[in-house]
Amino acid sequence: MEPRWLDDEEQRAWRSLLDLLRHLGAGMERQLAGSGVSGADFRLLVPLSEGPPDGLRARDLGQAVGWDRSRLSHQVRRMEERGLLSRGGCSGDARGTVVTITEQGRSALAQAAPGHVEWVRSHVFDPLTPADVAVLTAIADKVVARLRDGSADSCDAEPDQSAAPAACP
Amino acid sequence: MEPRWLDDEEQRAWRSLLDLLRHLGAGMERQLAGSGVSGADFRLLVPLSEGPPDGLRARDLGQAVGWDRSRLSHQVRRMEERGLLSRGGCSGDARGTVVTITEQGRSALAQAAPGHVEWVRSHVFDPLTPADVAVLTAIADKVVARLRDGSADSCDAEPDQSAAPAACP
DNA sequence: GAAGATTGAACATTCAATCTTA
């Protein structure tokens, strides 16, 4: 069957969206790098800093950021080596691992967060009107909902209720 | 100075946008993988298939997709090893390299493109109204424009006039 | 010296076992 190709306006829209994707990711990474943490570091530090002081189970942390076990394990190991967090056993379920943010981790986050929020605000929210923001949220949610459904089509399900990196710590 | 933290609605918006980012990238990659090409493969094949039959200079190809020399060089080498494209010298400038898509590359693209466009349409455009699409384009362009300016702030300039992966070949 | 391109090392991510415990 002949595919339904994109017309000119749709191609423009798609290209703009891909540009947004690329620039947003790259810009965010660059800004954070200037504060000494990577995007991945930040992603983990936020939910850990907001969670209970005892730390979070690796399973829950993985769910929070939408990562699989392997990626989380590697990232946690690297961050533990750098002193940003620590791992410990899980009382009650000997299979589990509990991840805890260290003082050094809190400090790194506290140092990075203000610049990050300022960057997000000035690069994303400042150029938009409040109406833009409302519409953008609605649009993003619609597409994400469709994408979530779609994951079940040809592949496995995807829980993923990711945490918001720009939350205030 | 106390940073301007995000309010609740802004946090929701930011989180939705990040979710969109992640799901769109992952979903696209997964869909393409089912057709035997990676997102990176596809990115290069599209401008090469649309460009002159003699091929494109690596410099121009890099500009088209917004990659640096190193990343492009590695990706081109891997794709050449798989027979999707070929490299040759550049007549007129002995420093240059000319990259050409092979028949096998064209075939791989022709095989992947219909499914890709169908995926983009059904996952991105179908859930949106024409008005949504127009607004989304405008919003993305505004933010990208701001992000382009911003790149000059703390870092180097970024030309990047990337190609649109979902174009019809 | 600057531009175009390549290379190898370091780092991140994915994939396929593997291991332990529920």
Next chain:
DNA sequence: TAAGATTGAATGTTCAATCTTC
């Protein structure tokens, strides 16, 4: 048997030289 987690190999990306030609 399934869930939680780790590991090592394969692949992809970034970073810092390096090399050639303009």
